[in-house]
Amino acid sequence: MNEERQLTLQFEHRPALSGEDFLVSDCNRAAVDWIDAWPEWPAPALVIIGPPGSGKSHLAAVFATKSGAREILPDSFESAAPSVDYEIVIEDIDASLNAGHEEPLLHLYNSAKESGHRILFTAATPPVRWKVGLPDLRSRLNAALTVEIGPPEDTLIAALLVKMFADRQVQVSTDAITYTVSRMERSFFAARQIVDKADQMAMAEKKRITVPLMKQVLKTLGDI
DSSP, X not given: OOHHHHHHHTSEEEEOXXXXXXXXXXXXXXXXXXXHHTTOOSSSEEEEEOOTTSSHHHHHHHHHHHHOOEEOOGGGHHHHTTOOOSOEEEOSHHHHOOHHHHHHHHHHHHXXXXXXXXXXXXXXXXXXXXXXXXXHHHHHHHTSEEEEOOOOOHHHHXXXXXXXXXXXXXXXXXXXXXHHHTTSOSSHHHHHHHHHHHHHHHHHHTXXXXXXXXXHHXXXXXXX
């Protein structure tokens, strides 16, 4: 078994609807555990907090598959509120919520709660930082379960890089992965940027992804 394969096998894999895998590690295990705990949540709503690329949407898709949840967009809060007989997913709520959505969201929340259904929110920030003017809605959101996906550890970053290259059917040397992880920003977003740029440069220059190419990638992106 090669070293690249060993890197990803040390993590639990969760299949996504898209066919991609989600790597479970210490930074996201609490969020995964809450998804697994449904429907035994001690509150009507769960908020998964994390930066871009951290897997919030993947976990929302896993929840939807597990529970039969439907994603509701802000403009549909009002029409969905009168009769909720399903679990609900609302993504990126902190970025999409505005004053005009607050009353409909309160009704949607109350309707889901009264019918015994759950709401999964995803967001980049915790509810206490959301700009919610309606006191009743604010108190309900602040009382939701919250779980944060933390910064990825080095071993997860390495496994993510290997996985993202493999998803593109691109081979990368172990040395190149080790070099990159030791010099890059520790974030999911940075990992995605690096893989995108490395793939582009490798194709344009017809080169394999090795340490010299990754050094060039990091310089281009300003990571070193």
